[in-house]
Amino acid sequence: xxxxxxxxxxxxRSAGPMRDLMADYFKEMxxxxxxxxxxxxxxxxxxxxxxLRAFDFLVYFPENHGAMLGSSRMAADLIPAANAIGxxxxxxxxxxxxxxxxxxxNTPLTKAFGMEGVPKPDVLVYNTNQCRDVKExxxxxxxxxxxxxxxxxTMRGIGDITPNHLQGLIGQHKALVPKLEQISGKRFDIDRLxxxxxxxxxxxKLWKKVLRIAENKPSPITFFDGTIHxxxxxxxxxxxxxxxxxxMLLAELEERVQNGVGAVDGETYRFYWEGMPVWGKLRxxxxxxxxxxxxxxxxxxxxxxxxxxxGHEDPFEGLARAYTELFIVRSENFKEQYLESMVRDYNVxxxxxxxxxxxxxxxxxxxxxPQRLTKSLGVPHVVINGDLxxxxxxxxxxxxxxxxxxxxQLHERA
Amino acid sequence: xSGEEQEKASKVPSxxxxxxxxxxxxxxxxxxxxxxxRKVRAKVVRPSGVDYAxxxxxxxxxxxxxxxxxxxxxxxxxxxxxRRNVNFADASLTEIHCHGVGCYHHIPRPITIVDIxxxxxxxxxxxxxxxxxxxxxxxxxxxxxxxxxxxxALRLGLDVGEMDPLxxxxxxxxxxxxxxxxxxxxxxxxxxxxxxxxxxxxRGAFMSVIxxxxxxxxxxGEVVLTGGVVEYNPTIADILSKKIxxxxxxxxxxxxxxALGAALVALRQSEKK
Numbered sequence: 001x002x003x004x005x006x007x008x009x010x011x012x013r014s015a016g017p018m019r020d021l022m023a024d025y026f027k028e029m030x031x032x033x034x035x036x037x038x039x040x041x042x043x044x045x046x047x048x049x050x051x052l053r054a055f056d057f058l059v060y061f062p063e064n065h066g067a068m069l070g071s072s073r074m075a076a077d078l079i080p081a082a083n084a085i086g087x088x089x090x091x092x093x094x095x096x097x098x099x100x101x102x103x104x105x106n107t108p109l110t111k112a113f114g115m116e117g118v119p120k121p122d123v124l125v126y127n128t129n130q131c132r133d134v135k136e137x138x139x140x141x142x143x144x145x146x147x148x149x150x151x152x153x154t155m156r157g158i159g160d161i162t163p164n165h166l167q168g169l170i171g172q173h174k175a176l177v178p179k180l181e182q183i184s185g186k187r188f189d190i191d192r193l194x195x196x197x198x199x200x201x202x203x204x205k206l207w208k209k210v211l212r213i214a215e216n217k218p219s220p221i222t223f224f225d226g227t228i229h230x231x232x233x234x235x236x237x238x239x240x241x242x243x244x245x246x247x248m249l250l251a252e253l254e255e256r257v258q259n260g261v262g263a264v265d266g267e268t269y270r271f272y273w274e275g276m277p278v279w280g281k282l283r284x285x286x287x288x289x290x291x292x293x294x295x296x297x298x299x300x301x302x303x304x305x306x307x308x309x310x311g312h313e314d315p316f317e318g319l320a321r322a323y324t325e326l327f328i329v330r331s332e333n334f335k336e337q338y339l340e341s342m343v344r345d346y347n348v349x350x351x352x353x354x355x356x357x358x359x360x361x362x363x364x365x366x367x368x369x370p371q372r373l374t375k376s377l378g379v380p381h382v383v384i385n386g387d388l389x390x391x392x393x394x395x396x397x398x399x400x401x402x403x404x405x406x407x408x409q410l411h412e413r414a
Numbered sequence: 415x416s417g418e419e420q421e422k423a424s425k426v427p428s429x430x431x432x433x434x435x436x437x438x439x440x441x442x443x444x445x446x447x448x449x450x451x452r453k454v455r456a457k458v459v460r461p462s463g464v465d466y467a468x469x470x471x472x473x474x475x476x477x478x479x480x481x482x483x484x485x486x487x488x489x490x491x492x493x494x495x496x497r498r499n500v501n502f503a504d505a506s507l508t509e510i511h512c513h514g515v516g517c518y519h520h521i522p523r524p525i526t527i528v529d530i531x532x533x534x535x536x537x538x539x540x541x542x543x544x545x546x547x548x549x550x551x552x553x554x555x556x557x558x559x560x561x562x563x564x565x566x567a568l569r570l571g572l573d574v575g576e577m578d579p580l581x582x583x584x585x586x587x588x589x590x591x592x593x594x595x596x597x598x599x600x601x602x603x604x605x606x607x608x609x610x611x612x613x614x615x616x617r618g619a620f621m622s623v624i625x626x627x628x629x630x631x632x633x634x635g636e637v638v639l640t641g642g643v644v645e646y647n648p649t650i651a652d653i654l655s656k657k658i659x660x661x662x663x664x665x666x667x668x669x670x671x672x673a674l675g676a677a678l679v680a681l682r683q684s685e686k687k
Binding site: 383412413 | 509
């Protein structure tokens with residue numbers, strides 16, 4: 001049986017305007033870095049971006065750069081440079097590929113947006129809600145650029161978010177204000193923060209609608225599409241251009257639903273993806289599932305940029321709640337209940353867990369959760385071993401055999 | 415049957431008599447020809463080598479010679495890592511599926527299959543009707559697979575075929591505790607330095623393989639062991655049996671289970687016409 005080269009991926013029209021929007025975002029950043037026309041803050045992907053925008057910082061997200069290093073498959077060549085200076089191959093491969101990119105002076109931003117390099121920061125702002133690694137990552141650049149690294153140290157494994165949690169987190173957010181005033185040279189304006197948070201909240205509601213539209217059968221969007229189209233929700237939340245973009249995308253997807261058009265022709269099976277994407281294999285995975293008439297309709301990953309508590313009337317409490325309510329911050333029991341509801345809401349036939357070697361915090365197969373969920377819901381699962389960026393840790397044939405065997409198993413039961 | 419299989423199935427002439435299953439594994443390619451009475455008419459195994467398509471074809475030629483040069487093959491199903499490289503296959507299925515079908519043919523009961531292959535291990539659970547309940551594959555490391563045994567043989571200066579007879583000569587075994595094949599080889603050096611008999615090291619290597627397997631799954635119910643490793647090293651089945659405290663079934667020609675399953679699927683697909 002000769003393997004055929006045929007594409008099964010259905011293009012989303014809004015992808016063009018999204019690329020333009022992302023290009024504008026990076027162009028502004030590049031301009032500011034060259035001319036000093038605006039201050040630049042680096043922020044972790046679920047860090048307090050709204051607070052930074054309220055001080056008119058342009059906000060750059062190294063994790064977005066990490067994903068670009070993964071999807072461009074530059075990561076594997078760059079990670080060893082970070083390993084060589086003492087950053088272990090076992091820690092976050094976003095971190096090691098980004099540090100490797102810095103050391104080798106080689107970035108995908110050059111090819112994609114004509115930038116000479118990443119924009120130099122005036123301040124580094126983290127939130128450890130995801131992991132320790134983001135803080136260590138920013139610590140590297142703090143030493144390299146001699147700029148302050150400040151941020152929020154969020155507790156992890158939280159079940160219910162209690163007043164005690166919130167008190168500390170609100171206090172930590174407020175404590176950033178005088179530091180940011182000093183670095184930005186601007187006075188804090190609560191009304192400006194409210195405006196930015198309100199915009200971010202509107203963006204979040206639109207992004208949620210985009211993801212929830214996949215509850216339709218057939219789904220008009222796949223997880224793989226989602227990982228691309230989440231760009232503005234990550235890097236431009238709090239900027240009204242992100243809202244306009246999601247209005248456009250949502251309209252296109254609603255049109256698909258009205259016309260009965262699925263992202264995958266002949267959608268037969270629906271899957272949930274738990275864990276990080278394998279960025280360097282995104283296209284292959286999208287093609288593979290589409291060829292099997294299977295749609296990966298939902299994921300924890302894409303849903304991680306929904307911040308519903310930003311609607312709180314006090315913007316500081318909104319930020320504190322929003323960046324703590326996230327799946328990754330929560331207890332195992334919370335995660336199990338969340339996944340149960342997602343499996344039901346999206347009516348999925350199977351769950352794929354990606355055990356990412358360098359990202360334990362996004363690998364939720366390690367404490368028996370897949371087995372418990374399969375038992376309680378009767379929905380089969382597979383666990384693939386891989387990584388977000390380091391393709392040396394990924395075995396293509398093993399992963400594809402497991403995907404295929406899962407589809408066969410469902411087919412046998414049908 | 416997938417859409418691809420259905421499309422191919424529609425082209426199958428119904429008068430032919432032989433059904434071919436070919437399992438292109440990481441280490442070896444196995445091919446079986448079945449007749450319409452489900453009897454094995456020919457079986458061939460060869461190292462997969464570097465050209466999977468050519469090896470599969472050579473297996474087919476040899477099998478055809480065994481049945482008097484007959485090329486009257488109604489349908490072929492391929493499986494294994496190289497399944498997509500078999501140019502003469504009408505359809506392909508994963509080895510997970512085909513091992514299940516092949517095992518259930520011999521042992522038509524609820525079973526837990528442990529397949530120890532050249533490069534990976536699988537645990538597949540079937541219900542009373544032979545339908546798959548779930549499956550697992552080992553992590554991508556070679557520990558606990560046929561590749562591990564080959565590496566150990568190399569370090570000990572043995573042919574792979576010499577290992578099983580040696581392991582049977584003793585009940586004593588060294589403990590190889592490392593997950594890593596390379597580190598395990600280093601452990602072997604330490605045992606050799608201490609003058610530990612080679613047979614005890616070989617048995618220790620076998621026990622290490624079984625240890626990796628029992629770490630994959632609780633192995634509930636009736637356990638069936640398949641794959642090339644147990645075909646050439648039946649002591650492995652005894653060790654697993656002792657480890658889990660229950661009898662372990664080994665079907666006839668366990669290395670061919672995947673190929674047999676593929677041939678049975680080819681036959682079933684033809685019968686559906």
